Amino acid sequence: MQKRTFLKYMLSGAVATAGLLSGRGAWAKKYAIALNKLPALNDVGGSVTIKLGGRHVLLVRLSQTEYRAFEGLCTHQSCPVSYVKKQISCECHGSHFDLNGKVKSGPATRPLATIPVKVQGDKLIVGE
Numbered sequence: 001m002q003k004r005t006f007l008k009y010m011l012s013g014a015v016a017t018a019g020l021l022s023g024r025g026a027w028a029k030k031y032a033i034a035l036n037k038l039p040a041l042n043d044v045g046g047s048v049t050i051k052l053g054g055r056h057v058l059l060v061r062l063s064q065t066e067y068r069a070f071e072g073l074c075t076h077q078s079c080p081v082s083y084v085k086k087q088i089s090c091e092c093h094g095s096h097f098d099l100n101g102k103v104k105s106g107p108a109t110r111p112l113a114t115i116p117v118k119v120q121g122d123k124l125i126v127g128e
């Protein structure tokens with residue numbers, strides 16, 4: 001079993017910035033997180049699950065400049081998901097998702113929600 005990294009990220013280490021309410025769901029709020037607070041993302045292929053606004057968020061570093069963020073709980077029965085071998089996996093019942101959140105294999109049938117993420121200076125901006 002791969003060691004799962006779980007970091008409870010307190011907002012004291014992050015600066016939460018209210019975004020415009022876009023009506024596009026729960027991620028209408030932006031979180032700016034200093035990258036040096038996320039050492040698991042130092043290397044390409046790194047990942048970490050954090051809590052933002054009380055929700056689990058899986059962050060994955062895909063390249064030197066590209067990151068992805070996903071809802072961190074499986075759409076089947078809400079077990080934590082993790083990044084393993086270039087896909088998102090759920091250990092509870094074996095669902096797998098691609099890096100766009102699409103179901104590759106079930107039992108999950110609904111896609112994993114993706115969350116907008118970008119680098120801005122030395123911070124990762126998560127949310128819209």
Ligand code: FES
Binds near residue numbers: 094
């Ligand atoms: S909770 Fe993830 S596959 Fe069942």
